[in-house]
Amino acid sequence: MAREQTGTAVVTGGAREIAPAKGKLGVMLVGLGAVSTTFIAGVENVRRGCALPIGSLSQMATIRLGKRTEKRAPKIKDFVPLADLNDLAFVAWDPIPDDAYTAAVKAGVLDQHEHLEPIKAFLQGIKPMPAAFDQYYVKRLQGTNVKRGKNKRELAEQLREDMRSFKKTAGLDRLVVVWCASTEVFMTPGPAHQSLAAFEKAMEQNDQSIAPSMIYAYAALMENIPFANGAPNLTVDLPVMEGLAEERRVPIGGKDFKTGQTMMKSVLAPAFKARMLGLSGWYSTNILGNRDGEVLDDPESFKTKEESKLGLLEHILQPELYPELYGKVYHKVRINYYPPRGDNKEGWDNIDIFGWLGYPMQIKVDFLCRDSILAAPIVLDLALFFDVAARAGLSGIQEWLSFYFKSPQFAQGLYAEHDLFIQQTKLKNTLRWMMGEEQITHLGIEYYEYAEK
Ligand SMILES: NC(=O)c1ccc[n+]([C@@H]2O[C@H](COP(=O)([O-])OP(=O)(O)OC[C@H]3O[C@@H](n4cnc5c(N)ncnc54)[C@H](O)[C@@H]3O)[C@@H](O)[C@H]2O)c1
Numbered sequence: 001m002a003r004e005q006t007g008t009a010v011v012t013g014g015a016r017e018i019a020p021a022k023g024k025l026g027v028m029l030v031g032l033g034a035v036s037t038t039f040i041a042g043v044e045n046v047r048r049g050c051a052l053p054i055g056s057l058s059q060m061a062t063i064r065l066g067k068r069t070e071k072r073a074p075k076i077k078d079f080v081p082l083a084d085l086n087d088l089a090f091v092a093w094d095p096i097p098d099d100a101y102t103a104a105v106k107a108g109v110l111d112q113h114e115h116l117e118p119i120k121a122f123l124q125g126i127k128p129m130p131a132a133f134d135q136y137y138v139k140r141l142q143g144t145n146v147k148r149g150k151n152k153r154e155l156a157e158q159l160r161e162d163m164r165s166f167k168k169t170a171g172l173d174r175l176v177v178v179w180c181a182s183t184e185v186f187m188t189p190g191p192a193h194q195s196l197a198a199f200e201k202a203m204e205q206n207d208q209s210i211a212p213s214m215i216y217a218y219a220a221l222m223e224n225i226p227f228a229n230g231a232p233n234l235t236v237d238l239p240v241m242e243g244l245a246e247e248r249r250v251p252i253g254g255k256d257f258k259t260g261q262t263m264m265k266s267v268l269a270p271a272f273k274a275r276m277l278g279l280s281g282w283y284s285t286n287i288l289g290n291r292d293g294e295v296l297d298d299p300e301s302f303k304t305k306e307e308s309k310l311g312l313l314e315h316i317l318q319p320e321l322y323p324e325l326y327g328k329v330y331h332k333v334r335i336n337y338y339p340p341r342g343d344n345k346e347g348w349d350n351i352d353i354f355g356w357l358g359y360p361m362q363i364k365v366d367f368l369c370r371d372s373i374l375a376a377p378i379v380l381d382l383a384l385f386f387d388v389a390a391r392a393g394l395s396g397i398q399e400w401l402s403f404y405f406k407s408p409q410f411a412q413g414l415y416a417e418h419d420l421f422i423q424q425t426k427l428k429n430t431l432r433w434m435m436g437e438e439q440i441t442h443l444g445i446e447y448y449e450y451a452e453k
Contacts, residue, residue, distance in 0.1 A: 016434045018081055019391040023173025025083040026166055027383045028225075030216050031181030032092035032128045034290050034343055035230065035257075037104035038372040039180070039379040040090050040126065044119045047085050051115065055377035057403075058082055058384045063428050065437050068447070080431050081391070082384045089170050093162070093216075094128035094181070095143020103128075107290065109343045109372045129162050132212045137184040139298040141291075152203035152210050159219035176386045177220040177227045178379055179254075182292065184211050184233040185300035186307070193238040217241055221250050226386035228401075229254030230379065232304045237409050246396045251389040253382075253398040256305075256406040259374035260367055261286065261347035262312065263420065268363070269316040270419040272353055273326075280360070281330040281352040282313060289341040290371065297337035306333055311407055312418040345371050378404045392434050400430035 029036040045051040046059075053059040063079055065072040076082075090100075098106065101123035104116055116123065132155040133143045149155045167175055192202035192209045199218065202210050213235040220227040221236075221244045229235040229252075236245070236252040245252040258266065261284055272279055288296075296302050310333055317326040349365040382404055389398050402408035403423035408416045417423055429439050 016392045016394075016436075018388065018434065021081050021083045021087070021387070021391065024087045024089050024171065025383070025387050026089045026091065026170060026172040026175040028163065028166065028175055028177045028220075029090065029092040029379075030131075030177065030179045030213070032094040032096075032098070032100060032103050032126070033180065033182070034107035034109050034292065034372040035375045035379060036092055036180040037100050037107055037123070038109045039376040040100055041104055041110055041115055041119060041123060042376045043085055043088060043090075043380060044122055045115050048119070050118065053085075053377060053380065055374065056380050057377075057427075058381045059085075059377075063431060064440060065432065068444075076431065080388055080435060083174075083387055088383070089172060090126055091166050091170075092126065092128045093131040093159075095131040095133040095141065095146050097128060097145040099124050099128070100126035107343060107372065109370065131181075132156075132159060132215045134212055136208070137211045137213075138182045138295055139185070139300060140295045141182060151206050152215055153200060155212075156203060156215045156219045156222075159216055160223055163219065163223045163225060174387060174390070175220075175223070175225045176383050176390075177216065177225055178382055178386075179213055179216065179227070179229045179231055179233070179235060180375075180379060181213070181231065182295045183231045183301045183304050184213055185298075186303035187211060187234055189234060189238055193234075193240050196240055196244060199240045211235075214238070214241075217252075218244070221245055221248055221252070224248050224250050226251040226390050228252075228382040228386050230257045230375070230382075232256040232307065232407060242396060249393065249395040251386050251394050251398045252396065252409075253386070253401050254405060254407070254409055257375045257378045258404060258406045258420075259371060259378065260345060260369040261349065262406045263374070264347075264349070264365060264367060266312055266316065266418050266420040266423075268351070268365075269313055270421065273317055273322075276322075276325065278325040278354040278358070279313075279317065279329050279352070280354060281332075281350075283330075283332045283350045284347065285334040285336065286345055286347045287336050287338040287341055288343075288345040288371065289337065289339040290343040292371070293335065293337040293339075293345075296335050302335060305335065307407075311416070315416055316418050343371050343373075345369055388434075400426050403427045 046053045061076050062073040063076050101120050130145050130147045133146045147155050147158050190209045192198050192207050213233045217227050217236045227236055232255050313331050319326040347367045351363040354360045397409045410416045
């Protein structure tokens with residue numbers, strides 16, 4: 001369906017009115033470590049024509065529209081009014097004062113000569129703002145570049161001021177915040193997370209149940225800025241944040257970027273279920289030597305990650321429906337900090353399956369991946385899709401972006417959808433729906449009925 005421009009809004013003739021992506025979009029990153037610097041440096045290299053945005057759906061993928069016979073498959077970025085890469089500006093908070101160049105060199109993900117030196121001045125210009133940080137929540141880190149305030153509410157006000165002043169000084173039209181900071185210690189929702197009044201009171205009392213990530217999330221929502229959470233911390237997965245996001249009409253989502261091992265799990269497990277093959281055990285282990293690995297070496301941060309990595313099998317396999325196949329699955333996940341590997345993680349999976357008459361078989365997966373190379377395009381897509389979601393008037397949990405998360409947030413009464421291909425269908429159908437295009441059901445019977453006539 002053709003889009004026509006009328007004044008400030010783009011009318012699609014479909015379900016949503018989407019404000020155009022005019023002006024600049026500020027991407028505010030919490031954390032300026034391996035993922036954030038790989039993302040920023042990557043975008044800058046792409047903008048300069050020195051590299052391709054591989055792994056990014058928003059930049060590389062096409063979307064089929066209409067019937068297969070119509071042969072309409074534009075790129076997503078040409079179909080949906082996303083912000084252009086040239087209109088992105090970046091800023092970050094980090095308790096470690098290194099600028100983006102120094103942080104990228106230390107992270108050791110990108111080739112210094114090929115991808116960092118040519119953009120050195122650009123990266124050096126991104127200096128982290130003081131963070132809302134407390135070592136209680138990330139035991140293995142020590143930060144010097146931190147905000148001071150008499151209580152957590154004051155820190156939230158300082159973050160809000162950072163957001164307003166970035167928008168003003170950089171001449172931006174819109175902002176999005178993406179949490180790319182370390183995984184915080186394991187926490188469960190408590191009374192302080194149930195209502196805005198309780199949350200604000202708890203901030204004033206410096207209550208321990210208010211983690212730094214929640215302070216950023218609160219600040220963003222109070223400034224009407226979409227917030228995506230790339231780590232497994234609760235952050236926006238709390239009644240108070242869901243309520244605030246709905247009330248202020250702001251999109252939120254999380255948790256935990258779905259990159260290497262879990263991405264593979266969300267592809268393989270649906271395949272076993274599709275063929276009604278049984279599963280008796282899945283042992284996953286990782287060796288990882290970057291700072292994230294060091295943080296996750298702390299049992300409390302690991303517990304947060306473990307919960308996020310364990311959840312999906314049960315949801316995908318539905319043991320309650322298939323007790324003979326999935327009623328007794330032994331699922332174990334380990335992450336071992338091993339410095340020599342740096343960001344180049346190795347994830348092993350041993351999968352014990354069984355088939356016809358119960359005969360056992362094994363599958364071994366050894367994924368020699370690069371964590372931040374897989375995560376960077378996800379940060380880009382989330383920033384762009386959360387921005388368009390806001391412009392399309394969508395608010396609260398953006399379930400259609402579950403595709404990007406290990407542990408997707410969902411509305412009360414539902415369950416998370418983990419199957420990568422269902423998630424992809426949901427994402428693309430949401431884009432079609434936003435733009436007033438027909439849903440693709442893959443029924444396809446009409447091609448054959450038509451042929452008979
Ligand atoms: N790379 C992946 O494939 C992947 C996948 C899923 C999730 N993640 C998550 O993404 C996050 C970032 O990963 P990374 O490899 O870049 O880690 P990293 O350790 O290189 O960077 C994280 C940065 O966050 C900073 N930080 C910690 N607490 C902060 C706070 N309160 N405010 C601001 N900054 C803070 C740290 O100082 C550090 O510089 C981690 O939580 C990780 O678990 C990564």
